[in-house]
Amino acid sequence: MTEHLGTDGKNHLQRLASLRRPLAAIALCCSVAVSLQGCVEMMVGGAVMGSLAATDRRTxxxxxxxxxxxxxxxxxxxxxxxxxxxxxxxxxxxxxxxxxxxxxxxxxxxxxxxxxxxxxxxxxxxxxxxxxxxxxxxxxxxxxxxxxxxxxxxxxxxxxxxxxxxxxxxxxxxxxxxxxxxxxxxxxxxxxxxxxxxxxxxxxxxxxxxxxxxxxxxxxxxxxx
Known part of the structure; x- marks a missing residue:
């Protein structure tokens, strides 16, 4: 389809492609951040639960x-x-x-x-x-x-x-x-x-x-x- 586009059309597609890359990077970073947050919560939660269990005198x-x-x-x-x-x-x-x-x-x-x-x-x-x-x-x-x-x-x-x-x-x-x-x-x-x-x-x-x-x-x- 691109062969039917003029110079302006090709430039427009190039600009869109250049925009997609940083947007994809941002999306990836957000996904990683959310995953890390979940890991941190699990680690903190595990530490708290471990501490509480340790203070319980029952086996x-x-x-x-x-x-x-x-x-x-x-x-x-x-x-x-x-x-x-x-x-x-x-x-x-x-x-x-x-x-x-x-x-x-x-x-x-x-x-x-x-x-x-x-x-x-x-x-x-x-x-x-x-x-x-x-x-x-x-x-x-x-x-x-x-x-x-x-x-x-x-x-x-x-x-x-x-x-x-x-x-x-x-x-x-x-x-x-x-x-x-x-x-x-x-x-x-x-x-x-x-x-x-x-x-x-x-x-x-x-x-x-x-x-x-x-x-x-x-x-x-x-x-x-």
């Missing part, structure tokens, strides 16, 4: 089992109670905490049996209430309280916030984790001073000061690798 195996227990527990409970109740399943170091509301004592016992039947569950703390299903506003308030308690742990400086799991139900705060007696008492004290908290229930697994030092040494070695 990686226990962490994985806890996630599996919660997944299976929520699925089984949902099928068991349907719309007749509201049950939260939390697991820390294979100890399961049940909170929420159920219709009657029979349903409360049935839920506990169902959870106990899950593989790797070490024990069940059944804190289910015989009551009507809690409202959305009540659950939203519980979420707010949980956030405030976690923030208070961070502000306290002398607590390892990532070693403690906070569960709130109807203003009652349940504390789970692997802690020493001193840490458990301190965590409960801090929690009681948070606005909106009705009661503090400790569901801790206690370790000695020597066991804590051993855990810290092991985690330091794992982090160094």
């Amino acid at each position: 990686f195996g226990a962490q994985t089992e806890d996630k599996t227990i919660v997944f299976k527990g929520e699925s089984r409970v949902s099928k068991l109670i349907g719309e007749a109740g509201h049950v939260n399943v939390n697991s820390f170091n294979r100890k399961v905490l049940l909170t929420g509301e159920v219709r009657d004592e029979a349903m409360k016992a049935a839920v506990e049996r169902e959870i106990n039947a899950i593989e790797n569950v070490a024990s069940v703390v059944n804190e289910l209430e015989i009551a009507g299903v809690s409202s959305f506003s009540s659950r939203s308030n519980d979420t707010l309280i949980t956030g405030k308690v976690k923030a208070a742990f961070v502000d306290a400086k002398d607590l390892f916030a990532n070693s403690i799991k906070v569960v709130t139900e109807r203003g009652n705060v349940y504390l789970m984790g692997l802690v020493t007696q001193t840490e458990g008492a301190r965590a409960a004290e801090v929690t009681r001073n948070v606005g909106g908290v009705q009661k503090v229930i400790k569901v801790f697994d206690y370790i000695t000061e020597d066991e804590l030092r051993q855990l810290s040494t092991t985690q330091d070695k794992q982090t160094a690798r």
Whole structure:
């Protein structure tokens, strides 16, 4: 087709071709920049997740089992109670905490049996209430309280916030984790001073000061690798 174009036409095509090259380069640079940004985010995210995992005193195996227990527990409970109740399943170091509301004592016992039947569950703390299903506003308030308690742990400086799991139900705060007696008492004290908290229930697994030092040494070695 170019043989039918005059000089002006050929010059015009040459100018277009010269424009395409820098535009293509710009597009390539943008693509590379986006890819690099994704890589950086993955690297930073991985570093953060690695750091958080290192401060969790459970073994990686226990962490994985806890996630599996919660997944299976929520699925089984949902099928068991349907719309007749509201049950939260939390697991820390294979100890399961049940909170929420159920219709009657029979349903409360049935839920506990169902959870106990899950593989790797070490024990069940059944804190289910015989009551009507809690409202959305009540659950939203519980979420707010949980956030405030976690923030208070961070502000306290002398607590390892990532070693403690906070569960709130109807203003009652349940504390789970692997802690020493001193840490458990301190965590409960801090929690009681948070606005909106009705009661503090400790569901801790206690370790000695020597066991804590051993855990810290092991985690330091794992982090160094």
